[in-house]
Amino acid sequence: IGRFGNWLENLVDWNLSRSRFWGIPIPIWCTEDRDEIICISSIEMLKSEIEKSVQAGFMNDNPLSDFVEKDFSKENYEIFDLHRPYVDDIILVSESGKEMKRETDLIDVWFDSGSMPYAQLHYPFENKLAFDKNFPADFIAEGVDQTRGWFFTLHAISCMLFDSVAYKNVISNGLVLDRNGNKMSKRLGNAIDPFESIDKYGADACRWYMISNAQPWDNLKFDIDGVEEVKRKFFGTLYNTYSFFSLYANIDNFKYLEKTIPVKKRPVLDQWILSETNHLIDLVEGFYNNFEPTLAGREIQAFVIDKLSNWYVRLCRRRFWKGEYDQNKISAYQTLYDCLVVVAKIASPIAPFFMERLFLDLNRVSKKDLVDSVHLSTFPVVDGGMINEGLEFNMALTRDICSLALSIRKKENIRVRQPLESIAVCLNDSALERGVVVDLIKSEINVKSVLFSTESDGLVKKCLVPNFSVLGKKYGSLMREIASGVKLFTDVDVLTFIKDGKVSLFVNERELILSGDDLVVKVEDLPGFLTAKNNRVLVSLNTSISKSLLNEGFAREFVNFIQGLRKDLNLVVTDTVSVVLFGDVGAVHIVLNHRSYIEGEVLAKSIVVSDKKPKNNTLFEFNNYKMYI
Numbered sequence: 001i002g003r004f005g006n007w008l009e010n011l012v013d014w015n016l017s018r019s020r021f022w023g024i025p026i027p028i029w030c031t032e033d034r035d036e037i038i039c040i041s042s043i044e045m046l047k048s049e050i051e052k053s054v055q056a057g058f059m060n061d062n063p064l065s066d067f068v069e070k071d072f073s074k075e076n077y078e079i080f081d082l083h084r085p086y087v088d089d090i091i092l093v094s095e096s097g098k099e100m101k102r103e104t105d106l107i108d109v110w111f112d113s114g115s116m117p118y119a120q121l122h123y124p125f126e127n128k129l130a131f132d133k134n135f136p137a138d139f140i141a142e143g144v145d146q147t148r149g150w151f152f153t154l155h156a157i158s159c160m161l162f163d164s165v166a167y168k169n170v171i172s173n174g175l176v177l178d179r180n181g182n183k184m185s186k187r188l189g190n191a192i193d194p195f196e197s198i199d200k201y202g203a204d205a206c207r208w209y210m211i212s213n214a215q216p217w218d219n220l221k222f223d224i225d226g227v228e229e230v231k232r233k234f235f236g237t238l239y240n241t242y243s244f245f246s247l248y249a250n251i252d253n254f255k256y257l258e259k260t261i262p263v264k265k266r267p268v269l270d271q272w273i274l275s276e277t278n279h280l281i282d283l284v285e286g287f288y289n290n291f292e293p294t295l296a297g298r299e300i301q302a303f304v305i306d307k308l309s310n311w312y313v314r315l316c317r318r319r320f321w322k323g324e325y326d327q328n329k330i331s332a333y334q335t336l337y338d339c340l341v342v343v344a345k346i347a348s349p350i351a352p353f354f355m356e357r358l359f360l361d362l363n364r365v366s367k368k369d370l371v372d373s374v375h376l377s378t379f380p381v382v383d384g385g386m387i388n389e390g391l392e393f394n395m396a397l398t399r400d401i402c403s404l405a406l407s408i409r410k411k412e413n414i415r416v417r418q419p420l421e422s423i424a425v426c427l428n429d430s431a432l433e434r435g436v437v438v439d440l441i442k443s444e445i446n447v448k449s450v451l452f453s454t455e456s457d458g459l460v461k462k463c464l465v466p467n468f469s470v471l472g473k474k475y476g477s478l479m480r481e482i483a484s485g486v487k488l489f490t491d492v493d494v495l496t497f498i499k500d501g502k503v504s505l506f507v508n509e510r511e512l513i514l515s516g517d518d519l520v521v522k523v524e525d526l527p528g529f530l531t532a533k534n535n536r537v538l539v540s541l542n543t544s545i546s547k548s549l550l551n552e553g554f555a556r557e558f559v560n561f562i563q564g565l566r567k568d569l570n571l572v573v574t575d576t577v578s579v580v581l582f583g584d585v586g587a588v589h590i591v592l593n594h595r596s597y598i599e600g601e602v603l604a605k606s607i608v609v610s611d612k613k614p615k616n617n618t619l620f621e622f623n624n625y626k627m628y629i
């Protein structure tokens with residue numbers, strides 16, 4: 001039944017009184033013989049009882065005479081200090097006319113804490129509707145050491161007053177440990193000053209790290225490097241995404257004044273990210289409702305980094321800075337705006353300051369939300385019509401294919417800017433082929449064509465090799481002959497083994513049936529092709545690079561270099577330039593042959609070949625070519 005249940009099973013009577021000076025006095029007055037007792041329920045009642053005492057001659061005046069009944073202002077309640085020693089000077093009169101003095105003890109401080117739900121609203125004297133609306137609380141949070149303290153006294157008082165629990169859920173906080181799992185201690189020198197961390201990284205980065213790194217009820221191994229990583233990866237990525245949006249939105253004067261474009265009329269990438277966004281809203285709302293902020297934070301972070309920034313924005317960059325201000329560009333602006341606003345709203349409970357700034361910067365221009373703060377906005381509502389699970393699945397499959405192809409490029413040090421001829425894709429279910437977004441694959445991994453194959457046989461070479469550890473136990477002295485025979489297996493033999501799970505081999509006129517773990521299927525790349533696979537797709541990338549592909553790759557590297565120069569010169573993205581170059585003839589010819597592409601990408605008015613090094617030139621070297629630009 002748990003720790004709290006064990007405590008209740010062995011519960012003893014609660015001794016409310018404490019013999020101390022500082023604290024809340026017990027509001028009980030007694031006659032000396034204790035035959036008559038009165039418990040004061042309000043200042044209004046105390047004022048009335050003092051008035052009786054004055055009339056009886058036990059007090060000279062009423063210290064609460066200026067107290068105004070039903071006036072709940074701070075000033076009115078500070079007329080008289082109800083703590084010791086002042087309250088001890090109050091003498092009341094009993095019904096029989098005897099002198100009554102206050103019990104000198106105080107109330108246990110845990111009674112104060114347990115009365116929090118009522119005291120915070122000054123209930124029952126005022127705010128009855130607010131109390132009824134918010135009691136019992138949805139949840140409370142404190143350390144597990146409060147099991148016998150606050151967790152108990154809240155319920156105890158509530159049950160006595162209302163026969164009800166005081167809260168519906170409790171989050172029992174774990175401890176913050178050092179990075180090695182040891183308790184922090186100044187003596188050990190492993191303590192981290194929280195204020196220094198907040199000053200250096202910001203409150204939101206610290207909050208996000210702590211909440212997303214471990215469930216609140218688990219102990220947290222606090223590593224300051226993790227806070228730095230959160231600041232850089234999550235907040236840095238989100239900041240850069242907003243900066244990208246605001247840069248081009250300001251250039252095009254986008255204010256979300258246009259009529260919202262129906263989702264079905266938007267490009268497939270917009271439909272996908274809006275589907276993912278609504279799916280995210282649904283997930284995060286569920287996690288918050290179930291008191292799972294850690295899972296909520298992780299989902300938001302994965303969405304921002306992997307889906308919004310690394311996929312949607314990266315693949316849509318050209319839509320923002322190329323072309324006219326048409327429906328395609330407006331759709332991109334509306335889509336990214338909506339995604340950023342949703343992120344600001346659903347992440348605001350964890351990162352209140354950053355998300356407030358993000359929301360205000362967006363809403364200040366569009367004025368779509370009629371509130372002054374993200375914390376006053378309503379939580380986003382899931383639009384089921386935008387959720388397209390089929391599209392999400394297809395895009396995930398497309399991303400898998402791109403990820404495998406890019407892993408091959410990285411492993412073989414083939415730059416992404418270097419175009420390749422083709423990629424062949426083999427899916428474990430050919431029906432999935434229709435959902436693959438071919439144009440995105442071409443763009444993302446920089447290939448000219450995407451081919452599909454129903455069988456992997458044409459993409460890789462398969463052969464059989466003996467599993468010596470298994471065959472050795474079965475056939476011992478025949479292993480040399482078996483190994484020689486397996487080397488002679490044909491493609492038909494390999495396919496037979498793959499299909500039937502067994503294949504026959506004759507050794508010294510004796511037929512052996514090799515099956516199961518006797519043989520291992522070895523996959524080898526075909527010449528000029530490299531493969532990679534996961535559990536549902538195999539890709540084969542054609543890595544043969546022709547002269548024309550090599551030249552196109554050079555042109556792309558040249559564009560990237562010019563873009564870097566533009567940035568170093570602090571040029572505005574709309575500024576046009578003239579390019580003057582001098583260098584190896586072969587390199588110059590490549591640039592001139594790709595003049596139209598290069599001029600369009602770098603906003604060049606002209607590309608001029610000089611007969612000598614230009615003034616203030618910068619050296620560009622690539623593929624053994626040199627040019628001075």
